[in-house]
Amino acid sequence: MTATAEETTTRQAIASLNVITATTADLQSQIKQAHWNLVGAGFQAIHEALDTHADAFRLLTDEFAERVRALGGIPAGTVRQSARASILPDLEVRELPWEEAVEELAQRYEQYSQHLQECAKRIGESDLATQDLCIEAIRAADQYAWMLRANLGPLAEGSRGRGSRRR
Numbered sequence: 001m002t003a004t005a006e007e008t009t010t011r012q013a014i015a016s017l018n019v020i021t022a023t024t025a026d027l028q029s030q031i032k033q034a035h036w037n038l039v040g041a042g043f044q045a046i047h048e049a050l051d052t053h054a055d056a057f058r059l060l061t062d063e064f065a066e067r068v069r070a071l072g073g074i075p076a077g078t079v080r081q082s083a084r085a086s087i088l089p090d091l092e093v094r095e096l097p098w099e100e101a102v103e104e105l106a107q108r109y110e111q112y113s114q115h116l117q118e119c120a121k122r123i124g125e126s127d128l129a130t131q132d133l134c135i136e137a138i139r140a141a142d143q144y145a146w147m148l149r150a151n152l153g154p155l156a157e158g159s160r161g162r163g164s165r166r167r
């Protein structure tokens, strides 16, 4: 028996959501890693801000995983499962000067946002609830990337912001 178009669409949404769940969990853990290993004059403000970011991505991980369940799938979101499926590069195990932590994390937020934009477009109107969830996460990632980079000082016109610093 061949799958209906709707079943195929749902399977694809579940697969995309599982990658996003894993990547969001990975991102949350990398934010905590930076929160712990920060050093330098910007420590206190960034250290506190990163807890806010980590909390937001932890809640988003939960929302993505529960969307997988709502669609009839099984989330694979343990630390080990997330590490295998995440699209993000890992953070090194070392002290992180705060400017470097800002840059490393902002790049990951932007990469995450870009990935979710592609998923949101692909899922399109066939699954509005999943698309809406992706858009919520894109907004958070873009806002936090801006807030992190603002710590580095004035942003030259057109040289920073979403889309201008992607790898």
Ligand SMILES: [Fe+2]
Pocket (backbone or CB within 6 Å): 035, 051
């Ligand atoms: Fe802490």
